[in-house]
Amino acid sequence: MAAEDPFQHLHDEDYARPYLAGLVGAEAYVPIHGRPVFSLDGDWRLTLDLFDEGLRQKWFLLDETPPSQWSHPRDYEIEAGELVSVPSCWNVLKPEWTYFEGAAWYTRHVDWQRGPAGERSILNIGAANYSALVFVNGSYVGGHRGGSTPFSLDVTDNLRDGRNRLQIMVENRRSPNRVPMQHIDWFNYGGLYRDISLMRLPAVFIRQAQAMLLPGGREVRFSVVLSDASNTTAQVDIPELGLSLSVPIRNGKGEVTTPFAGQLWSPDAPRLYDVQFSCGADRISERIGFRTIEARGTDILLNGETIRLKGVCVHEDDLALGKVSTEADVRRRFHHVKELGGNFLRLSHYPHHEHVARIADEMGLLLWAEIPVYWAIAFDNPETYADAENQLRELIARDINRASVILWGVGNENADTDARLAFMSRLAQAARRTDPTRLVGAACLINRETFAIEDRLAEHLDVIGLNEYFGWYEPDFSGLDRLLANSNPGKPVIVSETGADALSGHRGAGRVLFTEDWQAEFYRQQVRRLAATPYVAGIAAWLLYDFRTERRQTGFQKGFNRKGLIAEDKTTRKLAFAVLAGLFAEWRT
Numbered sequence: 054m055a056a057e058d059p060f061q062h063l064h065d066e067d068y069a070r071p072y073l074a075g076l077v078g079a080e081a082y083v084p085i086h087g088r089p090v091f092s093l094d095g096d097w098r099l100t101l102d103l104f105d106e107g108l109r110q111k112w113f114l115l116d117e118t119p120p121s122q123w124s125h126p127r128d129y130e131i132e133a134g135e136l137v138s139v140p141s142c143w144n145v146l147k148p149e150w151t152y153f154e155g156a157a158w159y160t161r162h163v164d165w166q167r168g169p170a171g172e173r174s175i176l177n178i179g180a181a182n183y184s185a186l187v188f189v190n191g192s193y194v195g196g197h198r199g200g201s202t203p204f205s206l207d208v209t210d211n212l213r214d215g216r217n218r219l220q221i222m223v224e225n226r227r228s229p230n231r232v233p234m235q236h237i238d239w240f241n242y243g244g245l246y247r248d249i250s251l252m253r254l255p256a257v258f259i260r261q262a263q264a265m266l267l268p269g270g271r272e273v274r275f276s277v278v279l280s281d282a283s284n285t286t287a288q289v290d291i292p293e294l295g296l297s298l299s300v301p302i303r304n305g306k307g308e309v310t311t312p313f314a315g316q317l318w319s320p321d322a323p324r325l326y327d328v329q330f331s332c333g334a335d336r337i338s339e340r341i342g343f344r345t346i347e348a349r350g351t352d353i354l355l356n357g358e359t360i361r362l363k364g365v366c367v368h369e370d371d372l373a374l375g376k377v378s379t380e381a382d383v384r385r386r387f388h389h390v391k392e393l394g395g396n397f398l399r400l401s402h403y404p405h406h407e408h409v410a411r412i413a414d415e416m417g418l419l420l421w422a423e424i425p426v427y428w429a430i431a432f433d434n435p436e437t438y439a440d441a442e443n444q445l446r447e448l449i450a451r452d453i454n455r456a457s458v459i460l461w462g463v464g465n466e467n468a469d470t471d472a473r474l475a476f477m478s479r480l481a482q483a484a485r486r487t488d489p490t491r492l493v494g495a496a497c498l499i500n501r502e503t504f505a506i507e508d509r510l511a512e513h514l515d516v517i518g519l520n521e522y523f524g525w526y527e528p529d530f531s532g533l534d535r536l537l538a539n540s541n542p543g544k545p546v547i548v549s550e551t552g553a554d555a556l557s558g559h560r561g562a563g564r565v566l567f568t569e570d571w572q573a574e575f576y577r578q579q580v581r582r583l584a585a586t587p588y589v590a591g592i593a594a595w596l597l598y599d600f601r602t603e604r605r606q607t608g609f610q611k612g613f614n615r616k617g618l619i620a621e622d623k624t625t626r627k628l629a630f631a632v633l634a635g636l637f638a639e640w641r642t
């Protein structure tokens with residue numbers, strides 16, 4: 054047998070292919086649903102790997118012999134990696150890592166004791182941007198693509214009693230075929246930036262448990278999906294309602310419907326109930342609010358009452374933490390929205406952290422959640438579609454029981470082409486098939502030929518999102534007057550973006566761009582028109598905070614988008630904040 058050629062890897066450019074078959078998606082995802090977990094957050098070793106040397110040379114196979122005893126030279130040494138705390142984005146950890154776009158290897162050890170025969174050990178990763186490959190004790194377990202959704206890997210057969218080595222390669226390269234593609238108006242953070250944990254589950258466990266208030270608001274349907282095709286019985290309990298139900302399970306699935314006698318959830322009264330699902334040895338508990346949401350004519354109705362959605366868009370972006378979202382940051386964001394007199398947020402342009410919807414449930418806010426089908430996606434690429442639909446299904450699986458989430462957004466500002474129509478109408482159908490209880494929308498562009506709110510995708514949507522910037526990108530507001538008068542959308546329109554840049558502290562009279570004064574006047578002119586338009590069911594100002602983006606490099610911007618109502622310090626308010634609050638207060642349904 055030919056001796057191992059130490060240079061063989063230099064001639065193999067197909068080195069990534071062996072891992073593609075192991076990518077997992079929504080079908081493998083196991084929501085935590087309040088189960089106890091063993092956290093793997095904390096110290097990991099991080100080694101940057103710009104040229105994918107780790108896959109080429111199979112760093113994950115190396116043993117942990119001390120350097121003084123190496124028989125061959127190496128290019129990778131766990132202990133030489135930087136000690137970093139997970140979750141984090143490498144871009145904000147070291148100045149020289151700010152713009153790093155490539156692969157990076159996270160390594161840590163975990164002491165584990167396997168449980169009784171049949172017990173499953175599930176590794177849950179909250180999100181890794183953009184793709185991740187996971188290795189346990191030198192074996193490839195599986196991977197994931199999609200930078201903002203959770204994924205799970207069954208590592209039962211890879212973990213051993215005692216000390217185990219966990220290695221995760223994360224790679225954040227931008228690409229024309231990804232979702233989003235390589236041209237975006239936000240910062241391309243990279244890393245393991247949400248929680249990581251191990252979870253022990255019985256041999257048969259609950260993969261999905263949903264509690265859904267049916268239209269009309271008088272009946273609630275509980276549905277349970279198990280991890281296998283068992284015929285058994287599950288149990289649902291809501292102690293505060295004295296409700297205790299058996300759910301017959303056939304081929305691993307079952308549902309039961311019963312009258313709902315509780316208090317409805319709404320932003321003014323965000324009533325949550327402890328709902329416990331159990332089956333065999335597995336039990337989960339979720340705090341769930343019960344509400345209905347529907348589109349009727351050009352109105353959106355919450356619990357059968359017309360509602361106007363008044364709010365802002367937000368990115369996951371922080372001066373110190375990058376894309377890492379803390380509970381304190383989310384609560385601060387929601388308090389700012391409530392100070393605006395808002396009841397609504399658009400979580401642009403990708404799935405935000407799982408705790409965002411949980412806290413919104415608690416604080417009484419309504420959310421538009423979306424996947425990053427943003428701008429010029431490769432709409433003719435089947436792989437790109439599979440990635441987009443998987444991210445959508447993972448988002449829905451994760452947030453299915455969150456009352457605050459009222460709409461799934463399937464894209465943003467995409468040119469109206471045949472390929473885009475096929476791609477996004479298919480996503481809209483996938484959203485409805487996966488979750489018939491929520492609205493489906495997309496942030497659309499106006500039809501420039503007819504100068505109207507028209508988009509071939511609209512017939513596949515419950516709500517039309519409209520991004521318009523008359524008074525900013527288009528100098529005056531006459532275009533908005535023309536557009537609103539010209540349009541007859543026949544379904545609710547949410548202005549999913551409208552805004553103007555202002556550098557905090559920069560002042561001026563009249564239309565002086567990038568002044569706080571013009572940003573404030575922009576909103577006076579915009580909201581006066583939008584609030585007087587019956588088919589405008591909501592407004593999401595673009596946006597709450599200034600945020601990092603490499604596309605913006607004038608003296609006013611210096612790598613930031615300045616359309617925030619508050620500066621990037623998330624404290625300094627601009628004039629427009631109070632002006633918009635006043636306009637929202639005057640806007641009556």
Ligand code: GCU
Pocket residue numbers: 238402465466520550595614616
């Ligand atoms: C677009 C886009 C946003 C972008 C905004 C802007 O509408 O959807 O992501 O940041 O405009 O130009 O500020």
